[in-house]
Amino acid sequence: MLSLQALWVSTGTVALAEIGDKTQLLALLLAARFRKPWPIALGILAATVVNHAISAWLGMEISNLLSPQVLRWIVTASFIGVALWTLKPDELDTEGEKLPAHGAFIATTIAFFLAEIGDKTQVATVLLATRYSPLWEIVAGTTLGMLLANLPVVWLGHRFADKLPLKLARWLAAAVFLALGLWVAFRGIG
Known part of the structure; x- marks a missing residue:
């Protein structure tokens, strides 16, 4: 029977x-x-699949290079670090920033790919790939999670974003990362 645990945890x-x-x-x-909305949604999808596929591959490679004991504590510390990072609200500095005028799809793909570099969701993808397999479930799950969070914003715009309980969501996300860190600390990587 197909478990899909990595897919659901990643999502x-x-x-x-x-x-x-x-x-x-x-x-x-x-x-x-x-x-x-459609070109923006497709741009988010394209950027996320490429960025998170690279990230998951990197996580797999890291897990192959390091001993299980070293990897266990690096992943534990990283998940706890991401939990703390999640509590800090993000701000997008758009002052003086111009988006490319090459269309919504290209602008979205480029902007999302660049915005994800070093972002906590990219770090989470790397970390999830050190803990779970197969990689396609990690990439599919993290991409699905990205779409679940962003597509309502694209379609419903500012009204929807204003109604989100962002503080509660940050605390829930931090709790998930902390739980993953503690899980790895007590159970190990494999």
Whole structure:
């Protein structure tokens, strides 16, 4: 029987972590600027799949290079670090920043790919790939989580974003990352 545990853990982790994240603010900005939800949604999908596939591969490679004991404590510390990082609200500095005028899809793809570099959801993807397999479930799950958090913002715009309980979402995401860190600390990587 197919478990899909990595898919569901990855989806939930990233969906929660993404609430109030700078990429969610970027989705709102792009929706307001272009007012074309389908190209924006496809741009988010394309950027996330590529970025998170690279991240998951990197996580797998890291897990192959390090001993299980060293990896266990690095992953534990990293999950706890991401839990603390999640509590800090993100802000998107758009002052003086111009989006490319090459269309909503290209602008979204480039902007989302760049915004995800070093972002907590990218770090989470790397960490999830050190703990779970197969990689396709990690990439599919983190991508699905990204879409679950961002597509409502794209379609419903500013009204929806104002009604989100961002503080509660950050605390829930931090709790998930902390739980993952403690799980790895007590159970190990494998």
